[in-house]
Amino acid sequence: MLILSSRTKEEGERSMIVVRQPTTKEELEEYYDLRYRVLREPWGQPRGSEKDEFEDQSIHVMAVDDSTGKVVAVGKLRKRSDEEGQISHMAVAPEYQRRGIGLMITEELTAQARKLGLKRLVVTARNNVIGFYEKAGYRITGEAYKLFGYIPLSWMELDLQEEIETSRH
DSSP states (O other): OEEEEEEEEOOOOOOEEEEOOOOSSHHHHHHHHHHHHHHEEETTOOOTOOOOOTTTGGEEEEEETTTEEEEEEEEEEEEOSSEEEEEEEEEEOOGGHHHHHHHHHHHHHHHHHHTOOOOOEEEEEEEHHHHHHTTTTTTEEEEEEEETTEEEEEEEEEHHHHHHHHOOO
């Protein structure tokens, strides 16, 4: 579990952001609702499109603002093979963006990948978030596909073994 203390822009009061796995049906509903509102609704996609066939095989994490109880960011990790995992469906509520909360989600998912013994992580990133993933240590490895037929995505990869070797020196 990761915790971030931050100030709200409007009031200057402190709140705690806690990253953890959803544990109740209501939390999962909020989790999927945020995914839909951020990742699908702006492009006119139907409810239900925020889920894929790997939901039951994935580790889901969310960030919760303890002052409101609101789910403010989400992401998931899926084990693709014995060596590789994929982070996907990363979303941060617009009013909570640019506060380091997305990075907290990726850090928790990366920690989960290490526990699974994975050697690398991949993501398919929209162009507007490539910089975010580069700051988290990912590098572009190629073009992926066009989401909804028109949003270009790039494959990006994080070598978890290289990251461990670098931290030892």
